[in-house]
């Protein structure tokens with residue numbers, strides 16, 4: 001049935017690559033990963049330096065524009081993003097349509113998609129000015145929607161953006177401030193969360209980014225494309241892994257139980273895997289995991305959490321796994337999800353919000369990749385082929401004769 005010769009004749013080349021393990025889908029100048037060396041660069045800058053010295057909006061500018069902003073460009077960018085943080089009041093009514101117990105990611109997918117109904121000008125993606133405004137709107141409004149999704153789930157009134165605050169402090173306030181009570185943003189937590197956003201901002205052609213590019217390749221509205229990316233990110237094999245890693249650490253419970261779980265992870269007849277370990281591309285320590293581990297310590301210290309049993313389990317699990325021949329041979333190292341759950345939980349976020357926070361941070365990566373694709377003159381609609389393995393051609397049988 002599969003006539004590879006014919007397919008080859010039609011295209012000059014035909015590859016079958018399930019999971020796209022060895023197929024580049026595009027050229028890109030945004031993010032570079034060297035999985036063997038554990039290197040991650042945004043526009044050429046090491047993730048370690050960006051996380052140490054910069055802030056998330058600086059990273060947004062870098063990803064979108066290709067270079068670090070000057071002081072005046074940064075001030076202008078911050079101001080423009082800040083001016084777009086409000087969502088239309090009708091969005092608040094739109095939220096009322098969701099069930100009270102809806103997963104916040106379901107609310108995110110729906111509400112980001114709904115923004116396409118508010119910004120008709122963004123449909124003119126041939127206009128660079130409109131593309132930039134759409135980018136600003138998305139970076140600015142997704143945190144507002146994320147905080148609204150959280151407030152809606154816990155049954156509290158929405159908190160409007162306070163634009164005298166910086167981007168991440170504003171987001172923390174929208175999540176955790178309660179009317180009639182004073183709320184002061186903790187600068188250490190705000191800085192830590194800002195750094196977590198930098199670490200998640202882009203990761204080249206992962207599943208959700210590829211989804212955004214494929215959706216956008218048809219010329220679709222950019223808000224609808226970002227909603228498609230959020231839908232893809234929601235899956236447990238992608239953005240949902242940090243939740244799974246935290247659940248695993250809770251299940252292990254104490255350091256005495258670690259050897260039992262290590263043995264389970266090595267047993268080929270047991271489907272159990274160490275969550276937060278291993279990566280398709282990194283065959284070395286995920287550089288983001290190192291920064292995340294440091295951030296976890298900073299957050300727990302700040303909150304006065306001296307002995308977090310989950311952190312004790314995580315540190316010991318990492319130590320044992322990294323000296324075990326199974327993990328060494330298979331090059332399985334902690335990935336970004338290994339420590340992020342502990343950190344976000346300590347900050348007060350419920351596990352159902354973890355992927356929402358990932359969505360917030362990855363929005364800039366999606367939009368930068370979407371822009372790069374739209375601005376590429378050689379861009380064509382994405383249209384993978386298949387190997388057909390179904391029935392051969394056959395005659396239709398009328399229903400009475402089947």
Ligand code: ACO
Pocket residue numbers: 237238239241265266272273274275276277278279280281330332335336337
């Ligand atoms: N625990 C135990 N063994 C593992 C683990 C693990 N976490 N990860 C991989 N292995 C083993 C596999 O059993 C396989 O062994 P084999 O060669 O004897 O069959 C080998 O290592 C290679 O694993 P694959 O699944 O083939 O590697 P792949 O690149 O397809 O998968 C993945 C990568 C999905 C991340 C995998 O390592 C995994 O399931 N990890 C746990 C989940 C997780 O942490 N996901 C988050 C990824 S990071 C992110 O999305 C932001």
